[in-house]
Amino acid sequence: MYKTLLVFDNYDLLEEIKKLSIWGDSSEFEITDVVSDGVSAYRKIRENRYDLVITEIRIMGIDGLQLLRNVKKEGICSHIVLCSEFEDFNYARQGIILGAYDYFVKPFDETLFFSMFNRIKNETFGGEATGIYYAEEVMNYFERRDTGIYDYISNMIEEVYNTGEDILKADKKVRSICKAVIDDVFNHNDWLDLYIVQEDFYSFDGINERNQNSYKKRYKDIICNLFDEYCELFPNCNNSKIYEVIQYILNNPENNLKQKDIATELYINSSYLSTVFPAQTGIRFVDYLTTVKLKRAVWLLKETNMKITDIAERLDYKDIGYFSRLFKNKYKLPPSAYRLSDGDDYQI
Template identity: 35%
Template sequence: MYKVMIVDDRDIIRTEIKRLKIWGAASGFSISQEAQNGQEALGKLEHNPVDMVITDIKMPKIDGLELLRAIVERNLCSCVVLVSDFSEFEFARQGIILGAFDYIPKPIDANELSCLLTRAKSFLDNKSLEKERIKKLEESQKDTELRLSGDEITVLTSLIRRGDEKSLLGIEQMMERIFENSNKNELIRNAGLLKNSIYDVIKELKKAFPFLDLYINPAIYNGFDDVKNRSLTTLKNTYMEKIENLSTLINLLRLDLQEKGIVKQVCNYILINIDKNITLSIVADRLYMNKTYISESFKQKIGISFTEYVTLVKMERAKVLILKDNLKTYEIAEKLGYKDAEYFSKVFKKVIGLTPTTFRLNHEGN
């Protein structure tokens, strides 16, 4: 059961939300805490974390947006829902950009909130599975303390984010210096260092892009365990291939887009909400922007159309779902906002060059 905190300065509103007949086993959510303002909410969250915070925007002391910023910065809760009336829509838009899961208009409708909880449960379930995977990965690394230094990880991360030929060559030269005195007997040590460096780089990247786990191929950590019959050159080639794939992903998703305005906001919305049905009209409504202006700005700054970018991002997420979870094609389609599994398969083949089934089989074969 996921725990929920309700934050509102009016007792009657909190009571009305608690009385809605949507809490409990049916939804998977129960209200465990209340707070009258953001300051009180933060104090409680520090000592008793919850899975979801439903907060009003306008409150004394610390308002809903300030609360959201603090929650995101301190990593206190991964699912924040803003409650807003018509006059607060601009604040709700800012909240979505800051990292809110969603917003719900006043007065709160039970059916609308129920639908939101269904989506939130799917989101939190995926977060829980990912957390467990990372925990297992960390435990598997406890037997080795082989790590690049913090400065080396910072440099490596910076080079990966640049992603040009010169940067990738710099990474290769960096590895050469580290291994210049290595021999066959140190192969296992070197493999451990390479695997840990990938883990540390991704951890560093997630500070800038918290949603990156949605798009990381789980196989990126493979290939460094059974190395007895492999050469150091083969090991380094495996490492560079994974580094190049990571750099390509960052470039493909436009994560390091220098544009700070409308296009960056739209990209972030798409990347965070990729499990939903995303259209230009929906994004324009959500972010309170002009549809034509978004379309023209997007094409100019990104080089591809809005629709092409959404499709590209969805297919990258699909690749991860195909490889990470034992899901059927229709289940993957649903998780990406496609109602028609056959249509999803056609799009996947057009973009990736293989059907979802063939893509999975090829990976299993490797």
């Protein structure tokens, strides 16, 4: 359902709007909240994400036109509709100048409301279609482990922001692309949950005209960081046996992962594995094992209360000092300090 906020000081006018046969399944729009003054409305809009705001012009606090002006300036809602009990050309003209999405006057015509709802839905659908295209293109870069993704993400974000849409709509589209990519990567690689918490990507505190450039960089960093993690854990290879080895390691980071034991488990010649693995991936087998185990250690440090000695033992490191040196060499902090730090900051 599309969320709608109604802002009406006139009780009779509010009831007339609410009684129209335009809400619910027939339109997919629902009345989510109702307030009677401009100050409360402004606060609600800043705290929530509404698809549509219908506001009476003459309301207490700040009037409908000032509310429209404030909301459009901050880019926090794309669809602000003005409503009045009496037709007033000056109000309508000011609303158009300020960027009102529509203007309704009594007696209300339900067909006009349905027409407006369809315009909003068509805009959303168009945004989703574009988002799907971009997300699929980004996923192709993941599949190829193609470092051209860094430039592609930058260009994609600029294209979306330069379509002429307001900040909120552009930002919503970019976020939907990021979320689609993140969801696809995790959905197609179940093992990734052993190393990264997917939900860590989805924190968001809002964009406006003042911070949009920092958020452009933020979105790029999120996808590119995920790409880097993905490529380090899942190096590209064209050999089915090596692919099988990689999948086995990624899905069993706490198993006995000695080269000879893996070779035996997967019916591969150990000498073949030691020779072909680096030729296919560009990484020595022992170095790859260390990378996977340390990334699993990071997850255990952040997501559990396990003692560091227990984590080391669980990952088959008998010497805690050796484990700590390996960890510090990769992450620049010993395990105990890393646990207290922010670690990798993925959130959008």
